[in-house]
Amino acid sequence: MTSENKSKKAPYTIPIGPTHPALKEPILFTFRINGEVVEEVDFAPGKAHRGIEWMGMRRNPVQIVHLTDRICGICGVSHTFAFARAIEQIVGIDVPDRAHYIRTILAEFERIQSHLLWAGVAAHELGFDTLFNLAWRVREESMDLIELLTGNRVNYAIVQVGGVRRDIEEEKFARIKEGLRYYESLIDKLLKLFLHDKTINMRCRDCGLLTYDAALKLCTVGPTTRASGVRADVRLDSPYAAYGELNFDYVMPDLYTGETRGDVYDRIVVRLLEVAQSVDLIRQCMKQMPEGETLWETKMPKLLAACKKAEGEAVGRVEAPRGECLHYVRMNKSDSPYMWKVKASTYSNQLSWLEMLKGEQIADIPIIVASIDPCMSCTDRVAVVRDGKPDIYSKEYLHRLSVEKTRRLMND
């Protein structure tokens, strides 16, 4: 603590986290507060760092698929999808068309559940727990559908290198359509509850502003950037899987409100409209889905042998519910990748906190922090690589290095 902070005069420095009721995940914020106003913000992520990339560089691609599922329990499909796309490009795997459609359907279901989850959390942060409960109740429908399609509620383990593990059989279509009808009949109610509510209007309008220029400059992605008026969506900018054959457009806040302000309210608009868009995309997929295989190679040893022979590097990009998710993989004719780097969407988005929180009130911190839909478990994977050996420098480690150096110098 610096000497100026020790004085009892404003501004005060307040640490929040890593365990705090307002935070759903471990992260440490440090706020410099003057009265009720936030003057400066800093944050220290890394409280959920498990060293996933390091572990991945010791496992083969099929094993990594299960690891990518567990980078994040909410956007498991996106990470696995991005990783599989990178490996498929390196190995030269031609994914069957049907698998492309099934992957698209799953990615969109994931978006529905993730956005509803977020909507609930946002309502909770505003103190509107009735809406929180409602959003999570309607979310259970998408969880049921995901369970029907993948066999799991979380960590689906359905995307495999070269396709998907399970087909969507004809008899499941009726149940899926029933779920889609449920959401279609619900979306107007959700929009009304969230966007025409007096409290939400008062708390979210012109709160946590992120201008168009700042959104571009900070390289924000996903709904956060679209809410600031930047037209960016990986699904449209560089179509993958079945998205190239589907008919849809960027979801911008001015579609609903007629203007783009880049505040928390606009972020709610974008996410709720994307739920409706996802329902439409799943409908289109089900109509157009071709017959055929769902996996490039069903025999695991053959798939692994093909991966082992491969050499080269590739980037897999997908639009996760929170924005662009990028996996860089380099294969070097060995069982496990030579290099694997994940850039999750929150990594791009989290710096916008500094911009959004400046000048806001303490009471607005939770909703603004939540408004980018942060996912720390996605983001905390930073490791230092030296001499080809990945390493992480902790404070204790650096201290030990320092002590060792002192000893060395003394012995000389």
Place this chain on the structure above:
Amino acid sequence: MRLSKSLNRSLWVFHFNSGSCNGCDIEIVATLMPRYDPERFGIKLVGSPRHADVLLVTGPVVHAMKDRLQRVYEQMADPKVVMCIGSCGQSGGVFFDSYNLDGPVGDVIPVDVYVPGCAPRPEAIIDGVVKAIAKLERIQEAKDE
């Protein structure tokens, strides 16, 4: 089920994320939502460990969170029960060979109930809570005797 004087009405829960993938955390919140609705039994999430009877720990305990987990555990008032949710808290799970783990949870604080699964279903978490209540009863009975 008969509970002790201080616990005969409701069980309050504090949730601690020790570096999990969010899967279990989401399932915990899903458990508390209207479909399963354990709040009718008074079970609810609280914001402070000092108010809680049960500590739900998710994640494999990464290095940065070990000290915090111990501190949160010590802040809780007795009688208390620790539930470890998810496979990675039991054994490290899919993260077993990571360099940044100080866990599993059992190595850091004493655990009473393990709920396996990656991620466990809400039904499994509720079953774990029922076992936690039974454990609290046993603690209380032992004290009374």
